[in-house]
Amino acid sequence: MTVFLTIVVIALFGITLWQMSKILKLSQQGNGEHSEVANDKDNDIQGKLMLAFVIFLYVLTGYCFIMYRSYFLPESASEHGIDYDLLMFISMVLIMFVQTITQGLLHFFAYQYRGKKSNKALYFADNDKLEFIWTIIPVVVLAGLISYGLYTWTDIMNIDEEEGNPLMVELYAYQFDWRARYAGEDNELGKANVRFIEGINTLGVDVSDSYAMDDKIVNELHLPVNRKVIFKLRSQDVLHSAYMPFFRAQMNVVPGMITEFAYTPILTTEEMRMSDFMVEKVATINEIRRAKSKELVAKGEESLEHYTFDYYLLCNKICGASHYNMQMKIIVESEEDYEAWLKTQSTFKEQLSAQASN
């Protein structure tokens, strides 16, 4: 279907060129009037092209919304994401409505009132009532959007560590990878600072802090479903941004300070994989990868791996040459699976003593 759009574009482009050549000819014949200023013929053609253009715009819009519908992110995998998606949907409907009407009017007027020598424009300089109306409408609509948006924003950003039993996880960013540190049994993260970085202690955890001993440092983020997670974000070197698109979550990671973000995952990795959307999406992707692999193999290169969906965390703030490949896998699983996985990970204390015994 990309072909279709390309054809439309080429067709419109062709029409443009054809019309241009026509004007060129016409203007060469009638050299009586002062040229290089639009005459009635130009106005007529350009006015019609304006109408054609708004149709192109509508077709382009329709095409994008239909053909690229699989680009939209799947249903939110976090609790607050449901509100986020609703707000996004409302805003989208609103702006597409305004877009359709205003673009239509703009280009239609350009067509309808294309100039003719015999025409007279209307001297219409002011109309207070009209202007009042189109000031007050955006005011009211935006007031609604703002209140709804701010309500949701406060909800998301108000992180209460006391409420419920949130899981504390530190996300640690450095050029060009991520680490996660779990708070362990006491659910309390040990203190840390880059000045403590030494040997195996790559996150700079404070070895004198007793809270730190049961912390667990891993390179794959496992989260239990339906339990709130509070992320504490820390950077080792430059700005990074922890972007977890499937959870509608993002927060910059800033050296010198600890930033935070919290959400409750509500869909396990398995559930997301089995959703209709993801099954279809992954099938499409694998089809693309198979086709590409064939080409690669023909060139004597390695083929691409088969893709299975996993949540991911990626860096979304320019951070250096390998910024484009700074990611971490996220696995959302049942409470039991999570506990089982966590047991297999060694604590900070164990890591330290392992280093000492070496």
Next chain:
Amino acid sequence: MSAVAHTEDHAEDHAHDHHHKETFITKYIFSQDHKMISKQYLITGLIMGIIGIAMSLLFRMQIAWPDHQFTVFEVLLGKFGTDGVMDPSIYLALVTIHGTIMVFFVLTAGLSGTFSNLLIPLQIGARDMASGFLNMVSYWLFFLSSIIMVLSLFVEAGPASAGWTIYPPLSALPQAIGGSGLGMTLWLVSMAIFIASSLLGSLNYVVTVINLRTKGMSMTRMPLTIWAFFVTAIIGVVSFPVLLSAALLLIMDRSFGTSFYLSDIYIQGEVLHNQGGSPVLFEHLFWFLGHPEVYIVLLPALGITSEIIATNSRKPIFGYRAMVASILAIAFLSTIVWGHHMFISGMNPFLGSVFTFTTLLIAIPSAVKSFNYITTLWKGNLQLNPAMLFSIGLVSTFITGGLTGIILGDSTLDINVHDTYFVVAHFHLVMGISALYGLFAGVYHWFPKMYGKMMNKNMGYIHFWVTAIGAYGVFFPMHFVGMAGLPRRYYTNSNFPYFDDLQDTNVLITLFALLTAAAQLVFLYNFISSIFYGKKAIQNPWKSNTMEWTTPVEHIHGNWPGDIPSVYRWPYDYSKIDDDGEYVIPGQDFAPQTTPMQEGEVELHH
């Protein structure tokens, strides 16, 4: 003030003495004539534009075909494109310099510098700028900063590559990325000079508009172009110094070991001594300029289109006072919305709420402007010259790009589209493409004034339509790629199989970009050939009301031979009729500002 008086006297003398000889150097190089300085700005801006756009084509090709080897990479990028494979760090450098050049050198200096210089004295009825000398210095500082910026491309470790926003610590530490060494130093030096240039220019514009208006040219009779340039200059004076201080502190962090922006950093096996600084401070300072900058770029374009749409609609601009009020409101609000670039920077979320509020407020004057443009077209007698097409195009992209601002300005919705291609699509449409359309509209419209020749309209039409289709072809699908969560500034997306199905769209976007860029060659050809071989222009080709069209086609120092004409009416008396339904000036659908009110005519617009 004596300098001003002197310039005026000199101009007066000169106007009466046409045999006064000027040397090549004082006429074409170190000229103090605003018309020549305007042309210098335009040509320098266009050359920088060619560099900036060429860079975008290179990195678009990389995104579309990441595994492909392009000889052009090797030719243009040298060791950073060995075997036709683009180096990831030079990709970031291209993105950085593209942004810097387009925002500052093309759309600030090239657009505002060109048309403020050309139109402020001509449209308010002044012999020249308040200080011709400072004006000249302003241009040459801009030229110098352009040279330094271009030179920085040839530095051993690569040019600045921390993004055009140059957030530290990345921009402060050469260990973090090669481009943060000498390349970044040159970037900062170039920008410091650029800011000096911009300030000198802006102060001159403000003083000129306030002091040198001709008799009868009250503030409410100024064309909207002048209002836009005037207010733009004020925003520039308010916000550019803050960027300078941000840059100075960064220079100190980089070279003198201070810790304004740096704290707790461990890089390449070493802990830095810096303690207590915060990158968030830099973000605040940067965006305190950065956001007004958007309007510094956009307002002149909106001013230009207001003038062109009214002239070519043969109608007064609808709601002149509302347009002025909108410009003022936008200018004021633009200085208190910067935080919407920082919702997820780690600053207090409550601040996010405040900035959401002010940001969505700015949508109101913007909406009023759009509606007023549309109403101006209504029942007009539209003369669809290339300049008019670009102006209508601007309103179109301004609406499309502005509407997505409602999503990005909402702190909640920003969370998931922040720094994705959705943002890239948004700001390119609303400030990039819109301002470029304003620039093109201005060039087509005032070319006769600048060069005394007409540009070829048919090439203008081709230029417009291919650009219009191409620009939407590039940036409309890009929103959808962004909604998929594709981050910007990624050298390749192939490390995330989830993005594999976006690849076709990325190819499509790049193809449109190549097509659009090709259309700019038509413009360049038209521009250059028209300077030399264009049809000779008449004095007032677009039958316009404003004062610049009362000056002779041949440029003279001092603009008007003899006395400066007085102004008797506002600039938008197009198709004004008297009680009998006849035009107020029989046989002519426009009444220039210099025409006295006719017998029995009433002032209708206030």
